[in-house]
Amino acid sequence: MTSKELADMMKSSPAKCHKALVREYGRYVYAIVYNKLRGCGTNEDIEECVSDVFADLFMKCQFDISSENDIKYLIATIARRKAIDSFRRLSVKANHMTDADEESMGELVSDFSVDEHADRSELRRVLLDKIDQLGEPDSTIIIQKFYYNRNSNEIAESVSMTSNAVRVRCKRAMDKLRAMLVEVGITI
């Protein structure tokens, strides 16, 4: 959907426009939000955040957005920012007040490590590469199983297979992936 189409639709029927946006970009927004909140939020938290993203998007759609080059980038930006906000809010809830005396204050350092960040980034790239090398539908099954935490029945629907077949393929794909990772020096 282009920004021009969106602006036209907004003029004719805002409600329809909203619905179309959710249908078109719901999965996209969900994936971005999920990526940020996977480790700290529940499914409800993720849905809540997704709805926040669309509420903000609807607000922006009231104004003329026809000048936007690609509405997708706008949505991705809103989704990322909202997800980060939610991540901070949820982290504060779950977190931690610790006493720190003056001596230990000096030992406190940023938890952001450049080395570790680079390592994780490389590992992520390698992992995704190896998963892609598994081919379809194994790569989708592996991602949905272990990253999106879907059960075999849900995966079976999305890949049009039986749940038993999904389980078998998942096991075989995982063995294969493990072997491929060992080859590059990554052990699970």
Place this chain on the structure above:
Amino acid sequence: MKEKELFDVLENAEDNSMERLIEKCPEISDKQLDRILAMSERKFKMKNKEAQRNIKKTENNVVEGVERVKRPVWLTPLSTAASLILIAGIVIGSTAIIKKSGKKSGDDEITKPAVTAATETTTATVTETVTTVTVSGTTAGVTTYYDAYVTDALTAETNAQLTQSEVTEEETTESASQTETSASEVSADTELAKKFAGKWTYQELDDSVQTEPPLYNNIGTIDINEDGSYVASKIWGTFAGGIVTKGEDGFVNGRNVPTINFNIGDSDDIALSGWYNEDDLTVIYIGNGGSARIVRDTGNNSDVPVVTIAELAGEWKYQFSGDNNEQKDGGTVVIKADGTYAFDMDDGEVEAYEEGTVKIGTEEIGGAVFTTVGFYEGNNFSFGGYYNESKPDVISLGNGDVNRLVRK
């Protein structure tokens, strides 16, 4: 589990990796999308409502208006209450400080001439009253409301009536005692009054002449009755009478002294306050500078001393006020029947010996005649005091009986 931990590395992915993960994101069910849409619409409407309320968009796509911020409802009453508490605290604190600083210690109270205080009080009250009422009364010679009031309060004989103005004199009759003042009533100290019952003369020091003893001018008279009431001549123009009460102890020349108050009517407003010595109830001192005093009219107007040298002959202990209100011995005075004396002074700091003659005379104070005892070195007056036949063993030296001779 290990596999899941491995996939945790995919969290917080950068854009490239993110695109690949989005591709493999499972389809979201229609039910879930509807739920998300419903939530989004609800939030959008709330945001939109708020925005519409505050901000309007012009045709040129320029946003104007003021963003309104919702303050908690409880904030206003809470801040109001806090402000009131703060103001009340300041007022109470200020009042307490003023009261505290305004209330002098006994020493200060005595040091400040009571005459001044009395004048201030009277003036203030009269001014206030005169601005609101005038008087018509049955007391002959009473021309102001205040006089009428005091007389009424004192004797209960005057039935002064007030009117709001002279023009409407007959319309409103109200007793002075009913309308008067917010001052709380006090009761007379009859025990004290009994001690001081009698006729007294109010005197003020004449600063224009330097004499020994100092010259006092009679200003007016005060009659103290045993029931605690007193009637004064118009010493200060308006001061007429009231009741006597016991005041707080004062502090004079290093010792505590009792005080007597002359209240205006039966109110707690004090017209005059003075201190006295329990040993000598013939003088009430106003202030400690000797600027004014009230002396008892003894009725003895003769110029004949009430005592002779022969009667005074003997050893007398010289006493003076030391620290902590203690009477200290300062030596011995021996008065001989031939009219001479020897003073062996030793107060711990000064040792001296003095000899001379003793002279007995009289001094008129406020119409009353007092017997004086003077000690002279040659023709020079050394020291002296008053002798009261009611206290034959004491010679009071100077005002206030601070120093004295006590018969051994």
